Amino acid sequence: MALRTLSAKSAAALDKELMSSGAFSIDQLMELAGLSVSQAVFKLQPLNQGKRILVACGPGNNGGDGLVAARHLYHYGYQPTMYYPKQSKSELYQRLTKQLKDLDIPFTEDFDSALKQADHIVDAIFGFSFSGEVREPFPKVIEALRDTKIPVLAVDAPSSWNIEDGPPDSGPGKGFQPQALISLTTPKPLVKWFKGRHFIGGRFLSPAMAEKYGLDVPPYHGLDQLVEIGVEGQKL
Template sequence: MSSATGAGREPPRYLSKAEAEAIEKELLEDYRFGRQQLIEIWGHACAMAVTKAFPLPSLPRKQPTVLVVCGPAQNGAIGLVCARHLRIFDYEPTIFYPKRSPDPLYRDFTTQCEKMDIPFLSYLPTEVQLINDAYNAVVDAVLGAEAEAGEGREPCAAILATLKHVRIPIVSLDVPSGWDVEAGSSGGISPDVLVSLSAPKQCARRFLGRQHFVAGRFLPYDVQKKFELNPPKYPGTECVVAL
């Protein structure tokens, strides 16, 4: 058993899609978290998870390059925030964001990345180019829990087709793109790292990669108790922990 769960601790609760939506609704409506605030918390935690999975001294390439692939909905906005924090942490993120949301909040996140001189690609490199262009990892912020809404649509379908074949590590945010929140993968991508936001979703039981992180320390205690989340122990001041 890992140190996050520890002896005598109940394992974390794995949430259904309805339960995850209920927690987010409660945070927004009852606890008065703003949508920007939640996306910022989650994006920062995802960047922290990337730094834990791929610490700077251990990277095989000279430049700590990361390709962040963002979809049009909330998971894509989390990816934008993740990229901004990776830049602050001295990584070299590049963003592919082909279908930009008209949401003013998401536009602001985009502007923040542009102002920090994070490059935006006009096309997604092929699987061969991804390796040859010296990316250390790909952050999958394409669909997440919104899989049902866009998996078969372009440009998401083409992105998933490429990500299924890349050989460099993939870090998926919350729910790997193309996976059902509860049932898991149906021939979709196979990420090496999964970052569960707030709490693991049921599909995470079928995750076979090398590291699974949870970013839920920010949740108010009453929310943790109400939904019986049994969160892992976060050491020190850590906001994200490996299960």
């Protein structure tokens, strides 16, 4: 059975409900999302195959997931480097950033140089709420992600993709097809255009919430915060 997808409008409504009647804080949801992203990196990029992880973060919640993932990756034994050019001034993001700086995790504004030294990349720039044009300084970054031979893990959506319509027909994201994608909570409609390894992460939905939104909760195993599924939605 293929897992059902969730539209951008429904995904936003679900997040809002999780933080109201679901009694989750945004900190909790971001922590769980970032933890699942870090576990995906651990599966895709074993430590003995390269520890240098470049984490590209945007200014919103997707970027916050990347910040959390980087902290976990550091504690696993990786060497993350942060590209976070549009840092949010909100208290939550300031705290997440300080946590990384307290670990002496480097921040860079030179994406091209950092890319040359990376073994794996986390694309946490834009998530399911992205729409419109890609603004500076991200067009060249997304072009670099598209053209690099270094494996890329996209968080919830390959950056610049439309949540409903998939990859753009023009612009910096045209032709961008990362090697892996982790859909948070549930797949979004864009997965029908995705061709790489696909994970589901975010192990926090109650049965009642999943039923209300018509979602399939995959069978997570043991301590895992993610499940790998096939490109057609089949669990592997």
